[in-house]
Amino acid sequence: MKMLPDINLRDHSSYRIINGRVRAQVLLTGIELFIFDYLRTAKSAPEIAEKLHSHEANTRLSLDGLTALGLLEKNNGQYKNSAEAEISLTSNSPAYVGEMLLMMNNFTAPAIKDMTGLVKDGPLPVQTDMGDQSIWVEYARTMANYQRCGIARGIAGIVAKVEGFSSFQKMLDLGGGSGIFSIALLAEHPSMKGVIFDQPAVIEMAEEFIAEYEMQERLTVMGGDYATDPLGRDYDLIWASATLNFVRDDLPRMMQKILKALKPGGVFISFADGATHERTRPSMFILENLIYGLNGTDTMFDQGEIAEAMREAGFTSVVSRTIETPMVRMDMDIARKTD
Numbered sequence: 001m002k003m004l005p006d007i008n009l010r011d012h013s014s015y016r017i018i019n020g021r022v023r024a025q026v027l028l029t030g031i032e033l034f035i036f037d038y039l040r041t042a043k044s045a046p047e048i049a050e051k052l053h054s055h056e057a058n059t060r061l062s063l064d065g066l067t068a069l070g071l072l073e074k075n076n077g078q079y080k081n082s083a084e085a086e087i088s089l090t091s092n093s094p095a096y097v098g099e100m101l102l103m104m105n106n107f108t109a110p111a112i113k114d115m116t117g118l119v120k121d122g123p124l125p126v127q128t129d130m131g132d133q134s135i136w137v138e139y140a141r142t143m144a145n146y147q148r149c150g151i152a153r154g155i156a157g158i159v160a161k162v163e164g165f166s167s168f169q170k171m172l173d174l175g176g177g178s179g180i181f182s183i184a185l186l187a188e189h190p191s192m193k194g195v196i197f198d199q200p201a202v203i204e205m206a207e208e209f210i211a212e213y214e215m216q217e218r219l220t221v222m223g224g225d226y227a228t229d230p231l232g233r234d235y236d237l238i239w240a241s242a243t244l245n246f247v248r249d250d251l252p253r254m255m256q257k258i259l260k261a262l263k264p265g266g267v268f269i270s271f272a273d274g275a276t277h278e279r280t281r282p283s284m285f286i287l288e289n290l291i292y293g294l295n296g297t298d299t300m301f302d303q304g305e306i307a308e309a310m311r312e313a314g315f316t317s318v319v320s321r322t323i324e325t326p327m328v329r330m331d332m333d334i335a336r337k338t339d
């Protein structure tokens with residue numbers, strides 16, 4: 001008789017990982033069908049199927065799946081949004097992230113579909129053009145809901161504690177996207193003015209957020225390429241969130257440009273990814289960056305890389321800290337120009 005192998009695997013992480021595919025798709029289907037909009041009040045599967053004109057038994061399976069994910073609650077056959085889904089997955093909520101998740105899914109889909117091919121053969125000859133401004137308009141618009149309800153105010157609270165903040169007069173938000181961080185930073189200050197610098201198409205969209213938060217008097221925009229165009233001058237604060245990646249190859253020159261644009265005693269704050277453990281952690285960043293990397297644009301920073309570039313550029317008192325955001329762990333590097 002042949003004995004069974006003497007191996008007792010207690011934890012099958014590979015099974016959990018592959019199950020993640022189903023989890024993601026169940027959520028995406030819920031978003032695509034706007035299921036969460038219907039479940040602000042409790043409803044049965046037949047009621048939802050009638051509203052969606054969908055297949056009743058499969059609608060029930062989908063609702064059970066969303067319940068298994070913790071996004072719905074089910075009691076006596078009645079389904080209702082969980083507290084988190086009510087806030088972040090109903091489409092008229094200011095914190096709605098459904099569009100952001102769909103965008104992320106669309107962006108990652110081609111590389112996910114043929115990852116084996118990309119690993120074997122390298123990046124495709126025709127790739128997503130990361131310089132295409134429309135990508136960044138969509139990115140900024142869909143990320144804004146997450147930022148304004150997840151992270152912007154918390155980060156602004158941290159920046160407001162930087163020495164001298166209360167006397168700052170002018171800030172620059174480099175690659176500022178929607179401008180939500182600028183809006184949050186200015187809200188922490190009674191009079192500081194701000195400039196959002198981004199690509200021209202993105203800036204147009206940022207103006208909508210500036211108007212929504214009635215910041216027209218204090219927040220203006222500059223459209224262009226920050227690598228080649230002038231940034232303006234005499235800033236007390238330059239804030240750069242998730243953007244220096246685009247000039248990673250040219251960091252020393254960009255640092256000099258930022259240094260020059262600051263007043264003496266001014267502060268430059270970078271908020272960016274920072275890979276550790278030989279570029280294998282934090283796992284969320286590593287896996288997100290993998291998609292860009294497979295397409296030939298691996299721009300992820302190593303932890304400490306930006307702080308080092310700040311020191312080399314001549315900034316004094318560089319202080320770094322790590323911040324857990326609702327999505328991913330980020331590094332904040334705070335550098336001061338000599339008085």
Ligand SMILES: C[S@@+](CC[C@H](N)C(=O)[O-])C[C@H]1O[C@@H](n2cnc3c(N)ncnc32)[C@H](O)[C@@H]1O
Pocket residue numbers: 136139140143174175176177178181197198199202224225226227240241242243246
């Ligand atoms: C990942 S997004 C981050 C946006 C925003 N700072 C945030 O934290 O949500 C990067 C931004 O940098 C902008 N960007 C990248 N390279 C740029 C360049 N050379 N000149 C101007 N903006 C640039 C993009 O248009 C995009 O809005």
